[in-house]
Amino acid sequence: MVAITDGVKPDKYPELLAQPIALALFTLVVNKKAGVSDLSPKQIQELYDGKIANWKEIGGKDVPVRLVGRYPDSGTRQAFQQRILEHWESGPNSRDCETIENGTTGTPHCFQSSTEAMLSTVARIDGAIGYSEFGSASKNNDVVLVHIDGHKATRDDAVHRAYPFWGTEYAYTYQEPKADSLVASFLRYLAKEVGKDIIRSHGNLACADLENPVLCQPPS
Numbered sequence: 001m002v003a004i005t006d007g008v009k010p011d012k013y014p015e016l017l018a019q020p021i022a023l024a025l026f027t028l029v030v031n032k033k034a035g036v037s038d039l040s041p042k043q044i045q046e047l048y049d050g051k052i053a054n055w056k057e058i059g060g061k062d063v064p065v066r067l068v069g070r071y072p073d074s075g076t077r078q079a080f081q082q083r084i085l086e087h088w089e090s091g092p093n094s095r096d097c098e099t100i101e102n103g104t105t106g107t108p109h110c111f112q113s114s115t116e117a118m119l120s121t122v123a124r125i126d127g128a129i130g131y132s133e134f135g136s137a138s139k140n141n142d143v144v145l146v147h148i149d150g151h152k153a154t155r156d157d158a159v160h161r162a163y164p165f166w167g168t169e170y171a172y173t174y175q176e177p178k179a180d181s182l183v184a185s186f187l188r189y190l191a192k193e194v195g196k197d198i199i200r201s202h203g204n205l206a207c208a209d210l211e212n213p214v215l216c217q218p219p220s
Helices: 041-048 075-085 115-124 134-138 155-159 182-191 193-201
Strands: 003-005 016-030 066-070 109-112 128-133 166-174
Touching (some): 075 128, 075 166, 128 134, 182 193
Parallel strands (some): 066 109
């Protein structure tokens, strides 16, 4: 068997082997009425910590901030927490992402169950900000993709550590698969041109395209 995920394995499973398969790009997205297209990691952290309530506080328009997140089992959320927030994402305190629940305070913060729901919510709600897998976000003309410290979500900037919001897709096997097994054949397929083309078609970078495979894994 083989499992593919962007999660890093716990140390307690020494016989579970991880092979980097693809560099996966992510991006922050904002509603067009927010009036921003570039944020620093600190500004993103302060937004999701509820310290910035209106976009005019950081050079945007006079529009209230609305936070959109993903549920804890989302790989995109895990990458967001590890690479950008550097802590657990708080919330939610809102069901519709526009009004807060009774007895709660702060910026409205809702969770969405999928990339599609995330993007449609950010597009629909004035002042909303969220995060997404880059491939899907880049095809959505109703949201603004956010640069981070002046850097767009590009493979080169990710590899050279200029753009921080990315992760690694790993293929996990229990011990080394036998050379003549279906699993071994599949992993070899992903490292060949047809497999790499499929990975690229989803907006990701095949680790096999890099001369130094270590660059396919974010620094710890």
